[in-house]
Amino acid sequence: MKFGDYQREALKTDQVPYRSDTDKELTRKVVPLLGLAGEAGELLSEYKKFLRDGEGHKLFGERVEEELGDLLWYIANVASKFDLNLDxxxxxxxxxxxxxxxxxxxxxxxxxxxxxNQQSFPRRFEVELRKEVQGGQDKVQPYLNGEKIGDGLTDNYPEDDGYRFHDTFHFAYVAVLGWSPVIRALMKRKRKDDKQYDEVEDGGRATVIDEAIVALVFNYAKGHNFFKETSTVDSQLLKTIKSMTSHLEVKERTTGDWEKAIIAGFSVWRQVVENSGGKMFVDMDNREIRFLSS
Incomplete structure (x- = not known):
């Protein structure tokens, strides 16, 4: 049976059907919502009995099947009451x-x-983040093939939090997602042969979004021990990133892809910070980034 067919059949046994009386509008929606909560409780109660009685709860399978059926009925009814299609x-x-x-x-x-090739990322390359003194300040300077790319960075923060090594995250985005307007600009690989790509995908606004995502995720990561004990990222954060990039080519990448890029980036970043710099290997063919050496 298709969900839509079930939804229509279930509605025939609705005990609080649609009424034109506006005073009944709230009731007809709240009743199935309460029923949904109640049946979820019934299901948990059956599992409680199973934990308590073990194999002595011989009807456990049947009871679970029945409660799941009741839950399905209320789900279908809630969908109908809110004019939604279950299919x-x-x-x-x-x-x-x-x-x-x-x-x-x-x-x-x-x-x-x-x-x-001049307007594409190399599929595999090494990059180094090197600490050095510039203008009387300790900065982190990225090097590609022994040559400086971009400017040296500080934390731009009252305390040392390792943000000066944040180019690691942009390189992780290149490795896993095949995307980073920031790194494309640093490597002078902007796609100037196509005006749309040059102005939109590789332009200033996309670059700002790239930086904003890194800052947003970094701020989140600070409250989660920089992902040392977890390999998952908050779903709402990933949705925010997808929303921020919804007009860009990277919209083709999934939230799962973003999660992998973020976790991989922080894995390398922690090693870079621990070693006060180091070399990393970006492998777009295998969608990974690795720390090589200090």
Missing amino acids: EIAQKNLEKVRDRWGDLVCSIKNFDENFS
């Missing part, structure tokens, strides 16, 4: 969980594969 809800939910938890495909299309 569409199920489809969108599958799309959401695939986006969040689906496996990253290493062969995903690179955003610059149709451009010349």
Whole structure:
């Protein structure tokens, strides 16, 4: 049976049907919501009995099946009361969980594969973040093939929090997502042959968004021990990132891809900070970034 068919059949047994009386509007919606909560409690109660009685709860399987059926009825009824389609809800939910938890495909299309080598990221390269004194300040300077790229960075913060090594995160985005307007500009790989790419995808606004994402995630990570004990990122944070990049080419990457890029970036960043700098290897072919040496 399809969800839509079930939803229509379930509505025939609704004891609080639609009424034109506006005083009944709240009741007809609250009743199935309360029923949903109640049936969830019934399901938990059956599991409680199973934990208590073990194999002595011989009807456990049947009871769970029954409670799940009741939950399904109330879910369908809530959907009907809010003018929603259960088929569409199920489809969108599958799309959401695939986006969040689906496996990253290493062969995903690179955003610059149709451009010349001079306007594309090298698929594998080493980069070094080196501490050095510039203008009387201790800064972190990125080097590519022994040559400086961009400017040296400080933490720009009252205390030492390691943010001066944050280019690591941009390189992680290159490795896993194939995207970083910041690094594309530093490496002088902007796609100038196409005005749309040059102005939109590689332009100033995209660069600011790239930096904003790094700052946003870093601030979150500070409150979570910089992901030392976890390999997951808050779903709402990932949704915010997707919203920020919804007009850019990187919108093709899933929240799961972003999570992998963030976790990989912090894994390398922690080693870079511990060693006060170091070399890292960016591998776009295998969608990974690795710390090499200090």
